[in-house]
Amino acid sequence: MHTHTQLIYLDTNSPLICATRILDAGQDNVGHYLILDKTVAHVRGGGQLGDRGRIGDATLLDVRRANDEVRHYVEGVSPVVGANVAVKVDPEFRRRSSRWHTAGHLLAAALEHEIPGFAASAAQQWPTDAWVTGLWAVPIAEDLTQRLQRFIDDARAADLPVVVKLGDVRTVQIQGHRPVPCGGTHVASIGAIGPLHVEDVRIKKGVLKARYTCDDEKKDIVFFIGLPSC
Numbered sequence: 239m240h241t242h243t244q245l246i247y248l249d250t251n252s253p254l255i256c257a258t259r260i261l262d263a264g265q266d267n268v269g270h271y272l273i274l275d276k277t278v279a280h281v282r283g284g285g286q287l288g289d290r291g292r293i294g295d296a297t298l299l300d301v302r303r304a305n306d307e308v309r310h311y312v313e314g315v316s317p318v319v320g321a322n323v324a325v326k327v328d329p330e331f332r333r334r335s336s337r338w339h340t341a342g343h344l345l346a347a348a349l350e351h352e353i354p355g356f357a358a359s360a361a362q363q364w365p366t367d368a369w370v371t372g373l374w375a376v377p378i379a380e381d382l383t384q385r386l387q388r389f390i391d392d393a394r395a396a397d398l399p400v401v402v403k404l405g406d407v408r409t410v411q412i413q414g415h416r417p418v419p420c421g422g423t424h425v426a427s428i429g430a431i432g433p434l435h436v437e438d439v440r441i442k443k444g445v446l447k448a449r450y451t452c453d454d455e456k457k458d459i460v461f462f463i464g465l466p467s468c
């Protein structure tokens with residue numbers, strides 16, 4: 239069975255809804271899943287959660303890569319294999335997820351700016367537990383957290399553009415900082431992240447870990463859901 243799923247969301251112009259076909263279905267230890275021929279839903283990875291939304295009449299709970307395929311986990315009345323349905327991302331969830339994810343990039347840029355020689359190598363942007371890490375064993379300045387916060391607040395005030403480039407390796411770049419490989423979803427400019435707080439920075443066993451939170455407000459930007467163009 240050919241189970242390759244076209245990942246439409248990797249294009250930054252991707253709508254949040256598209257028509258798709260159910261290629262296969264199954265059950266694993268996470269739950270009941272569907273394999274789609276194409277999707278606009280972000281696949282969990284790079285520290286970012288999978289998108290939530292709807293597939294036909296079912297609720298989309300998560301999207302994960304497993305066994306070389308992209309599994310859309312659903313609950314409710316699941317469409318059958320062969321059915322043509324719409325996959326739709328919850329715009330509020332995506333908006334929040336993109337804000338927190340882009341915030342991780344900004345904190346990484348702040349760390350690399352304030353600690354010469356440091357390179358961020360891993361991150362997680364879950365609203366319940368968000369952090370950036372990298373190898374680092376040298377003691378850090380006492381005022382590092384305040385300096386990171388100042389850097390972040392300045393970048394927010396400047397509303398720096400966030401540019402995604404497609405290619406063999408998809409990259410994302412906050413204007414003025416180095417491009418980094420990334421398959422996640424982003425806000426178009428740093429101002430859209432909203433208030434970002436550096437919680438603390440710690441070094442343990444040669445690994446630096448900076449934790450952060452973002453303010454979540456209901457008055458988020460209205461997200462236009464495009465017509466099914468895929």
Ligand SMILES: [Zn+2]
Pocket residue numbers: 339340343410420421422423424
């Ligand atoms: Zn990213």
